[in-house]
Amino acid sequence: MYDLLEILADGEFHSGAQIGVELGITRAAVWKRMQKLQQQADYEIESVSGKGYRLKEGVELLDIKKVQELSGPEFGVVLLKTVDSTNEYAKRLVRNHQRLDVVLAEEQTQGRGRRGRQWQSPYASNLYASFVWPVTEGMRQLEGLSLAVGLAVLQAIDDLGVEDAGLKWPNDILVGEEKIAGVLLELIGDLADQSHVIIGVGINVNMQRPVEEIGQPWTSLRHQLGGYVSRHDVYRGLLGHLRRILSVQKLEGFAALRQQWDARHLWRGRSVELSSGVGLVKGQVTGINDRGELGIRTSRGEEFFAGGELSLRLANDS
Template identity: 40%
Template sequence: MISPVDRQLIALLVDGRFHSGTELAGALGVSRSAVWKHLQGLSELGIEILAVSGKGYRLATPMDLLDSERIFAYLHHRASGLLTGLEVHGLIASTNTYLHELAEQGVPGGLVCLAERQTAGKGRRGRQWVSPFGRNIYLSILWRFQGGPAAIAGLSLALGVATIQALRQLGAHDVGLKWPNDIYWRQRKLGGILIEVSGESDGPCHAVAGLGLNVDMSTKQGEAIDQDWADLVAVLGGSARPDRNRVSGVLLNHWLPVLAEFEQRTLVDYIEDWREVDCMVGKTVDISIGSLAHRGTVAGIDDQGFLLLTDANGELRRFASGEVSFSKS
């Protein structure tokens, strides 16, 4: 957990200006040595702090903290009407896991959870999602469906389309989708979607839809990522640091209607939009399924959302799942 003093200290430093130890101690009502200890604790959270003799302390780069009221201010009437709650956490193991646990307790759908940092954020196939404090978007939504998991097959593809639409509204161009649920910019990963479903096979079920989106991440913070990556700052040309509260609000404006309407509309209504932003068509890729690996040229996706791959023999193959990577040879 982040202590109240830590929260207050972060709030004092988010402007990116230097603050002396004496100034910080006075504002927090603690000693200068206590300020130093709290600053060390923030560093352990991955918050980069500069200390300059005679000037004091400041964040290496300015930071805007998430705020539920500011996010609400960006929501359209349609989206806000679909919400049952919006929580912002400073530190959490995983926004997806948190909402899944609440779902098991009977919490209604429409609950949104965001976090400044995740200690056990999840990517595909159990990978940990790199989650520096206050730099990216870690967002999950709990939604309940009546038709069972089969009725929401392809939901991640529909939410991928919604994500691209939101990013375009924010001014991001050249963004696309890599099957089945990654957001890419110029063959560099910008974000990813993870949907976890639980419930009856042909009855009521719940889904937790999560999004990790890189917004403003330093090279040092991205060292733990094992593939080429990008953040929204780079996509937007580095002219201005995006307001994460606005980014969150715009994403929710696009995500919530998709979740509310998906059982009635299904994947078919999103296929053509997905194909228009498919960043893999014509590319040579490797797809891994367990210990088996396949190589071929991507021919798009079919109407069920399966990946179409033309192999070396010219045979068109369909894949319902698998780990896809751009071929480096």
């Protein structure tokens, strides 16, 4: 499927015979692959007798030379056509003592969000990236890190012109009540020795799948901006903001970023329900503290919560 999409990426017509020669298959096999691509990919294929096939809109595939240029010579980058998960690939590299800083993929077959939830990852539609970050300052470097990364993602989205985007604790980026991006952090190694954080970022860029296939309210940069969005531009902005935010996080801790984060906190002042494996907390969101913990005013007073297994939702959200 990937080779076929690469041929069609220019948005021009390609005859079935021409495609068959390039792929080494029959015209009948080309037709079958077109049907499969139409079902699986996020793009509409046009078929015209005498002309052949084309994508109604061309698609920009990620280019490793361009990505490396945007990253700079100090960053080791790998770009994969398909992978189970960019985070899993990055973890395998760290465990095998292979140095690499950024893992990008056109498609994830087992993309994950927080709490093991599936992250829809159609081919050549969105940005799927994992960054390997060495931990040298112990726990202080990790406190509030997922919130800090979410702030960097939000700022990159702001720069593209998206309006009304904000943050949901701990690290979801929403437009209104619709999710546009998410973050997944995973620690590898021992904090007392040598460890790394794998920073996984997923941004919905050009995805157009029906909502029922996603399982939660969502939006994309394309929906918000009204047209096709270059994923190279998204990566450029994300990397720039991530570098700056991570530098502050490492040198000063999350306390230096807390005010910026809280200013974009969409659910501050709203009634929520916070659930974990041991119970349910109801109350009103008061904000976050310098460690990135969520403050909720309950019947017992203000309490603060943290943990990757917590689930937060609005109290009136059925």
